[in-house]
Every structure is written in C-alpha cells, then in structure tokens.
Amino acid sequence: MTILFTKKENINKFVFVLVLALEFGTSGVATADNTGRNLAATCMGCHGTNGKPINEVTGKLAGIKSEEILKLLVDLRSARRTSTIMEQITKGYNEEQLKQIAKYFSEIK
Amino acid sequence: MDKKILNSRRYFVKVGGLLAASALTGRKASGGSAPLGAHVVIVGGGFGGATLAKYLRMWSNKLIKVTLIEANDNFVSCPFSNFVLVGLRKMSYITHSYSNLSSKYGVNVLKDRVSTVDTAKKTVKTTSGKEFAYDKLVLATGIDFDYSELGALGNADMQGKIMHAWKAGAQTETLAKQIQGIKDGGVMAISIPKIPYRCPPGPYERASLIAEYFKKHKPKSKLLVLDANEKIQSKEGLFKKAWEDLYNDQIEYIPNSELKDVKISGSSISAITEFDEVKVDVLNAIPNQRAGDLVLSSGIKLVNNRWAQVNWMDLQSTNNPDIHIIGDSTFPAPTMPKSGHMANQHAKVVAAAIIDKLSGNLVNKSPLVINACYSFVAENSAMHVSSVHSYDQETKTMQPVKDAGGLSKERNGLEALYATAWAENIWSDILD
Numbered sequence: 351m352t353i354l355f356t357k358k359e360n361i362n363k364f365v366f367v368l369v370l371a372l373e374f375g376t377s378g379v380a381t382a383d384n385t386g387r388n389l390a391a392t393c394m395g396c397h398g399t400n401g402k403p404i405n406e407v408t409g410k411l412a413g414i415k416s417e418e419i420l421k422l423l424v425d426l427r428s429a430r431r432t433s434t435i436m437e438q439i440t441k442g443y444n445e446e447q448l449k450q451i452a453k454y455f456s457e458i459k
Numbered sequence: 460m461d462k463k464i465l466n467s468r469r470y471f472v473k474v475g476g477l478l479a480a481s482a483l484t485g486r487k488a489s490g491g492s493a494p495l496g497a498h499v500v501i502v503g504g505g506f507g508g509a510t511l512a513k514y515l516r517m518w519s520n521k522l523i524k525v526t527l528i529e530a531n532d533n534f535v536s537c538p539f540s541n542f543v544l545v546g547l548r549k550m551s552y553i554t555h556s557y558s559n560l561s562s563k564y565g566v567n568v569l570k571d572r573v574s575t576v577d578t579a580k581k582t583v584k585t586t587s588g589k590e591f592a593y594d595k596l597v598l599a600t601g602i603d604f605d606y607s608e609l610g611a612l613g614n615a616d617m618q619g620k621i622m623h624a625w626k627a628g629a630q631t632e633t634l635a636k637q638i639q640g641i642k643d644g645g646v647m648a649i650s651i652p653k654i655p656y657r658c659p660p661g662p663y664e665r666a667s668l669i670a671e672y673f674k675k676h677k678p679k680s681k682l683l684v685l686d687a688n689e690k691i692q693s694k695e696g697l698f699k700k701a702w703e704d705l706y707n708d709q710i711e712y713i714p715n716s717e718l719k720d721v722k723i724s725g726s727s728i729s730a731i732t733e734f735d736e737v738k739v740d741v742l743n744a745i746p747n748q749r750a751g752d753l754v755l756s757s758g759i760k761l762v763n764n765r766w767a768q769v770n771w772m773d774l775q776s777t778n779n780p781d782i783h784i785i786g787d788s789t790f791p792a793p794t795m796p797k798s799g800h801m802a803n804q805h806a807k808v809v810a811a812a813i814i815d816k817l818s819g820n821l822v823n824k825s826p827l828v829i830n831a832c833y834s835f836v837a838e839n840s841a842m843h844v845s846s847v848h849s850y851d852q853e854t855k856t857m858q859p860v861k862d863a864g865g866l867s868k869e870r871n872g873l874e875a876l877y878a879t880a881w882a883e884n885i886w887s888d889i890l891d
Contacts, residue, residue: 384811385823387518387811388808388826391514391807392827392828394807395800395803395831395881395884395888396831396880396881396884398884399517399887399888399891403880405880405883405884407880408877408884434843434867434868434874434877435845438864438865439829439845439847439863439864441847441862442829442846442847442849442860442863443827447827
C-alpha cells in the first residue's frame with residue numbers, strides 16, 4: 351500500500367478506480383450472470399441497441415412489460431401471430447431464453 | 460506510449476485486487492475483479508469491429524480501454540451499396556461517421572493501418588509508425604482479394620478499370636458511374652467467385668437491381684451473370700422466380716462460368732471464362748476472397764491458408780489466447796454465412812467473452828447468434844433468409860438450431876420496408 355500511495359497522482363488514481371469499481375460492482379457487470387443481456391443482444395441488430403430502434407418499423411422493445419414481450423415472442427414462435435421472419439427466429443430460442451430476453455428489455459428505461 | 464498502457468494496466472489490476480478484498484466485500488462473488496484499465500486493440504471498423512468497440516465500452520461501463528484502428532475515414536456499408544450503383548441512393552446514405560464511438564463511448568478511434576502484429580510482445584505496429592500494446596487483440600479485418608487466378612486482372616492498372624465494388628467506398632462510386640454511363644443496348648457482365656465469399660446473396664441482389672435499372676432506363680441493355688458456382692448460392696428459388704417474372708429480357712444467367720482473364724481494347728472489355736469469351740461495355744469482376752492480409756501474416760492458425768480458425772465459443776484464435784477474430788475473416792461454423800449481420804453478432808459474443816476473461820469470470824459456454832439477411836430484387840421488393848446458430852459443446856462449434864430460420868415465402872413490399880429498417884437499425888447499433 352505505502353508504495354502505491356507515495357505520489358499524489360497515485361492517490362488520485364486510487365480515488366478514480368474506487369469510484370469506478372463501486373459503480374462497476376453495483377451495475378451487475380462484474381457478476382458472472384449476463385445471460386439475459388447476452389441473449390437480448392442478439393435482437394439488437396434489428397431492434398436497436400437496448401431495444402431502441404431508430405427506425406421503429408421493426409418494433410421497439412425497451413421498457414415494454416416483460417409479460418407482453420414474452421407473449422408476443424411465444425405467439426410468434428408458435429405462429430399464432432403471423433410474421434415474415436420472427437416465426438423463424440424465435441424458434442431458435444427455448445422458452446427460458448425468451449423469458450430472459452423479455453425481462454432484460456422490460457428493465458431498460 | 461505502449462509502456463505507459465502496460466504499466467497503468469498492471470497498476471489498476473493491483474488496485475482492483477485490493478478493492479475486491481476490501482471495498483467490495485460482502486458483494487456477490489464475481490469470480491474476479493473489474494477489468495480495470497485493460498487495453499483491447501481492434502483492427503478494422505466494419506460491421507464487426509465497430510460494434511465490438513461500442514459494446515466493449517458500453518458493457519464494461521467504460522472501464523476497458525479500447526483502441527479501434529481503421530484505415531478509412533468513415534464506415535461505408537456494403538448493404539445498400541447496390542442501391543447506390545443504380546442511383547436509388549446516394550453515397551451519403553451508406554456512409555457513417557465514427558464520431559459517436561469516440562464522443563459518446565470514449566473509444567480511441569485512429570485512422571491508420573496495422574502493418575504487423577508481434578504476438579510475443581503483444582503489440583501492433585501501424586504504417587504511420589505508431590505502436591500499441593494490447594491485453595486482447597481483435598482482428599476484424601474483413602476480406603481481401605485474391606487475384607492469382609484472374610489473369611491480367613492481377614495487375615494494378617487493370618484493377619483501376621475493372622471494379623469489384625465488393626468493399627463499399629470509392630469502387631462503389633466508380634462502378635455506379637460506369638453502370639449509369641452505359642448506353643441503351645450496352646452489355647454488362649458481373650462475375651461471381653466460387654463460394655465462400657462475402658455476402659452469398661449479394662451478387663444476385665446486385666444483378667436484380669441492375670436489371671431493374673436497365674428495364675426502366677435502358678430497355679435494350681443486357682446483363683450477363685457469370686457465376687463460377689454451379690447454381691445461385693443463396694435464396695435460389697426466390698431469385699430465379701424474380702428473374703423469370705421480372706427480368707427475362709435483361710438477365711442471362713450462366714452457371715459454372717468462372718472468370719479466368721480480362722482483355723481491354725479501346726472501349727471494349729473481354730471477359731474470358733474457361734470455355735467462352737464475351738465482349739461487354741462494363742465488367743464488374745468480384746474476385747476470389749480470403750481473410751484480411753493481417754490475419755494471414757499474424758501467425759494465427761488458418762484454414763486452407765485463407766481463413767482464421769477460431770473456437771466458436773468465444774471466437775478466440777485456436778493457437779493464440781490473446782487474439783480473437785470476428786466477421787468475414789473467420790473460417791465459418793457450419794452453414795454460417797459471411798455477412799455484416801453475422802459480424803455484428805460475433806462482436807457481441809466477443810465483447811462479453813473479453814470482459815469476462817479480463818474480469819476473471821467464466822466465459823458464457825452457450826453463446827447464440829442469429830443472421831437476418833435481406834435482399835432486394837427491385838426497388839420496392841425484397842426477401843430474406845434467416846438462421847440461428849448456437850454453440851454446441853459436443854461438436855465444439857456453433858451449429859444451426861434445428862427448425863429455426865428459413866426463407867421468405869415470397870418477395871414483397873413489406874419485406875422491403877423491413878429490409879430498410881434492418882439496415883438503418885444495424886448501422887445505428889454499430890455506430891450510435
């Protein structure tokens with residue numbers, strides 16, 4: 351410790367790191383389970399980063415209730431709801447994965 | 460510069476360790492401390508590299524330092540470049556700035572070209588003489604061309620006249636001028652290389668849009684499609700039907716017809732295949748392809764001396780744990796196409812994996828990626844092919860998910876709206 355704090359620059363660095371690390375710790379990024387985020391990321395090419403598309407023809411997902419997104423995805427997968435591409439894509443995910451995706455987007459503000 | 464980076468990284472890691480032992484006690488065990496100050500160097504700012512730069516910063520709460528080295532001033536999209544060729548869009552529509560990556564995400568975007576990788580020292584050198592140390596290096600270098608079997612097209616002078624336009628940019632503009640300058644009754648040919656090449660349906664979309672342009676503006680003109688393959692390589696039935704329905708008078712499709720040589724005399728161009736020689740006014744020759752030059756010279760393991768071999772769980776080089784390769788430069792997993800969408804998906808798998816590795820966390824053992832690929836057959840008519848690929852621990856690669864994915868039932872206007880939304884949203888996902 352003493353070696354690390356012999357210079358003012360290092361103390362500043364420590365404070366900087368402390369702030370970032372605390373933020374990092376509370377953000378959930380450092381915890382290992384990012385399953386929902388990683389799965390949701392597969393949707394973001396068409397539906398925008400974090401479910402906020404700039405061209406909303408594909409559908410905005412951010413902030414929609416989890417149950418609503420899940421119902422939509424399940425209905426698409428079972429072709430109860432007609433689609434061009436989403437029936438094919440939702441078949442690539444199991445129900446647990448669809449739940450995680452729905453939960454992730456519902457929590458985006 | 461590189462020493463500074465390395466020193467600060469070591470410093471941060473030490474402090475991070477202390478914090479994990481003190482300030483963060485009581486929190487859920489994360490398997491490791493934050494990746495404080497680690498440095499990731501990404502070479503290439505296309506669909507894969509630029510996405511990775513953004514997501515690494517976004518998902519690490521900007522704790523990982525990211526340098527993106529790209530040779531061009533701007534991102535220029537291959538998707539929709541076929542629209543530019545026939546005057547339906549301007550270059551500005553497909554040209555996008557990297558400025559948000561720097562201003563919003565704090566990526567160090569550098570216009571330069573990496574000349575060498577020193578895997579022992581873990582540094583890269585650029586042609587302008589800069590050197591960067593990396594903790595993780597990602598090669599997102601796309602494709603380069605192999606002219607070795609194209610006769611006279613191997614010389615630079617000829618390459619200045621015969622466009623590939625298979626990397627969007629200046630070549631797109633030149634080919635657009637050539638196509639739009641063709642006289643009514645003029646003949647054009649497109650030559651398609653053997654698979655694998657970037658964007659399997661791309662040449663057939665290009666042919667469709669040029670045929671539509673001829674039909675509207677130069678009804679006596681013809682388009683020859685010289686395909687080195689035995690058949691249309693993607694969406695075959697849909698393209699065939701569209702061409703039969705719409706462009707019977709414009710397109711002549713010739714399979715098993717690999718371009719071997721090119722001659723120019725005056726304004727006439729001869730496209731020479733194994734059994735034939737055709738005279739055309741404009742030739743668009745798409746050459747054979749391989750991984751970017753840097754991939755081939757970096758010492759990482761290759762397949763067929765052309766593509767990078769990766770472990771599909773995290774797209775890590777199979778012989779270098781500190782190098783990942785994403786996008787078109789990879790030797791693909793079964794049925795996985797070389798597409799911009801796929802590169803965007805690779806980037807997200809690698810962003811998650813790199814953050815986990817630098818944090819000491821376990822890497823996701825079951826990553827999943829999807830491909831959504833739209834092709835236009837006319838200005839207001841498009842169709843798609845989709846697929847989902849999931850990592851399979853038994854075969855140790857990504858496998859297509861059974862029953863998922865598929866083709867459009869038919870081409871139509873609704874899919875054209877989706878295709879446009881796809882492009883605008885993915886550009887934004889990559890760069891904004």
